[in-house]
Amino acid sequence: MNKKKILLLTTILIFTLSLFACNKDTSNNDNGDSKESVVKTYKFLKVNETEIEAQEVILLNYFLEEDKKELERLEIPEDEYPGGFYYKELDNKETLKADENTKVTIIDVEEKYAKDTKGDRKYTFESFKDFASLFKTNEDLANRIYIVETKDGKVIKAEEKLTN
Numbered sequence: 001m002n003k004k005k006i007l008l009l010t011t012i013l014i015f016t017l018s019l020f021a022c023n024k025d026t027s028n029n030d031n032g033d034s035k036e037s038v039v040k041t042y043k044f045l046k047v048n049e050t051e052i053e054a055q056e057v058i059l060l061n062y063f064l065e066e067d068k069k070e071l072e073r074l075e076i077p078e079d080e081y082p083g084g085f086y087y088k089e090l091d092n093k094e095t096l097k098a099d100e101n102t103k104v105t106i107i108d109v110e111e112k113y114a115k116d117t118k119g120d121r122k123y124t125f126e127s128f129k130d131f132a133s134l135f136k137t138n139e140d141l142a143n144r145i146y147i148v149e150t151k152d153g154k155v156i157k158a159e160e161k162l163t164n
Helices: 003-023 066-074 130-136
Strands: 038-047 053-063 085-097 103-107 122-124 145-151 152-160
Touching: 038 085, 053 066, 053 145, 053 152, 066 103, 085 145, 085 152
Parallel strands: 103 152
Antiparallel strands: 038 053, 038 145, 053 085, 103 122, 145 152
């Protein structure tokens, strides 16, 4: 073979391999589970030891740079967030899977759950079971908005998003 044919075949081979690499589906594995985590914002409606019934929401704080950019990207007029906060309940309601490894962190302003929050007032429940038990009797936990990270169809962590 001459050099031109070798160069042409090598180029075609590299191009073909790069197409396969670009087309590789990384969103699902054989079980249909996500390989990467997904982050969404929710209001929790019901919680038990293994599931969270949640409604997806948008909660954006004009005073946070990241949220301000999202408000601009969504082209939400300023009159829709007069106090600096934009809140909208979306139509999506989902049942999220949780287990003993699911971490829930809240902003414990009144220090109901922890005495020493190291100044930031954040409190992470010892177990998801503890959170689920308190959620049933504590309306305060139900009135919060949570940023939820899921992976492989299961909640890894939920952290309260500050609303004021």
